[in-house]
Amino acid sequence: MDIIWNALFFQRLLCLAIAYENIALNKQAWERYPWKNEMLDWGAQRAVDGRKSNLAASGGECTISDNGKSIAEWRVDLGNILNINRIFIQHRTDNFPWGAKNKHAPRFLGFSVIVSNTTKKNDGVLCFKDRNFTLETIPNPINITCPNFARYVIFYNNRTNRPFPAGYSDYAYNELCEVEVFGCSKFGHYGENCSIPWYENCQPCLCDIESGPRLRNVEEYDGQQSNKSQKANLTWNKIPNTHLIRLGDPDGLSSVFYSFAPLFATLFVISIVFNIIFTIRECRNKVRFKDQKKSKAKNQQRMTADTDIHENIYENTEYQELTEVKTTENYIYDKIR
Template sequence: MATGKVIWGRGVILILFIVYQGIRSEQNVALSKPSEQSSDQGRPDLVASKVVDGCLDRKMDNGCCTHTQGSGPKTAWWRVDMKELMTINSITITYTNTVERRDRLAGYHLYISNTTSTPQDGTLCYVDTSSTIDEVQLVVTHQCPFVGRYVTVYNYRTEPLRQSWYYQYALLELCELQVWGCPSACYGGNCNSTTGACFYCFTGTYGDFCNMTCPANCKDNACEKDTGTCVETDIYSKSGLFCCISNARDQMQNVTKRWISIISDLSSSYIVRRLEFITNFVRIKRSGFLR
């Protein structure tokens, strides 16, 4: 009996783990998005867009990588514009597979930002601090739990070099950059890893990508995520199915206010006139006309 309970318990743990993994899935939100870089090598097959084309081939001559200018620059950068704010979980960098070029990638910085005034705008997610050339990873995933629109890979070279084994010029030979996350409209930053559709929406929005607004007559602005149907209807809403009830209620309130005002005015007038009558009566009686 004890063994059976242990096996059943493991099964529950496994199921919970699978469900959790499914909820936490993300997609590559940088795929096929606009990109740019500080300079070009000159070859039409080594351009910035190659880094977000979905190709993971790391051979420089196979048309899946980019290459900034090789001789002279002291700074180099590459950037992708995801076109909207994204809830980012992690970023995977794939560099060309020539081992001798580790000295070129070494020392790079990874930024997430909402502006592009400088290559170093935004939040620094990662900086390579490898002390030896063998420590530089050419395919690596960095955890970057931030919200932003732009991702920038930046590198620079100074005199003297930060490490003696660094390549003397700043250049980038990226083959792919994948940003794993979801549109920021997704509640909790959770979406389908294949379609990018949100699992949950913030209150007031609905749709696959949570980009539609719930009807105005929904109570507490809450509606079904898939259909937009109100979870509960506000019968006093001024729009939608119950607009007439709401308008009638408002009209009745206005009429009531007017009658209260009229009655108040009449009451005031009656009281004044009554006081005037009493005052005149007393005055006449004192004069001797009334015995």
């Protein structure tokens, strides 16, 4: 049982070692209404600098947009159309406990996350739109699963349609202390280690980052309706499995290998552990067998020595004399009687 747990632990470490990377780190960022005082250095780039230990405005690690705006929009350019798995957002807290009493929670409510191949959010795919969170329930930080191909990740919020839901702030803000986009930096690959290649029949926006093909309908942005032709262009179709792994192709074989790499590693470790255990047991059995053999040999020597003494009784003259005396006495006694 311990062997199995050790193998599973080893597999877990292997999976952690090949996790997705932050493909937004230090990439070019932009926002619609930056803070006017540039000396405070609250620009869009702060949200992708890799720092999120100080969540206050004075910490110099957060992006803060200008006051009094009805729209807040921020985006990061990944530099290429890459395969995205999930998006992490850390909102400003001013280092106070997060919750309904934190004055920045109302500014976070109602936000959206979009991924797009252009700088326009309406050209993209809606990953998340907050319609249900309250001051008591909105999480911070938050992880958003969004397996898509895209070049731009866009954070959007607005305060344009009054009346606002309960708890919402009067104006929209970018208060992003960190935005991390996890995915594959190598274009045309998928899987947790981003090492499984796609093939020519699997074009961008047709393959999933984890398993390759999938069928997914695009969720409309902010409740707006689009025409049927736009939906048709954005609908992702499933590709036959024969297009994914071709066993006659070396790349196909390597894809199979990488898919089962964690399983192979686990089995390899288990086999090594079992071999070590069996080797130790065999060595102990050999030592025990030798000890038993030595002990048996000693016992046989003792028995042989005793047997030799008894077998040589009749060759012993002293014993013969005693026998004769005994026989004579018995004869005399019988004669007298």
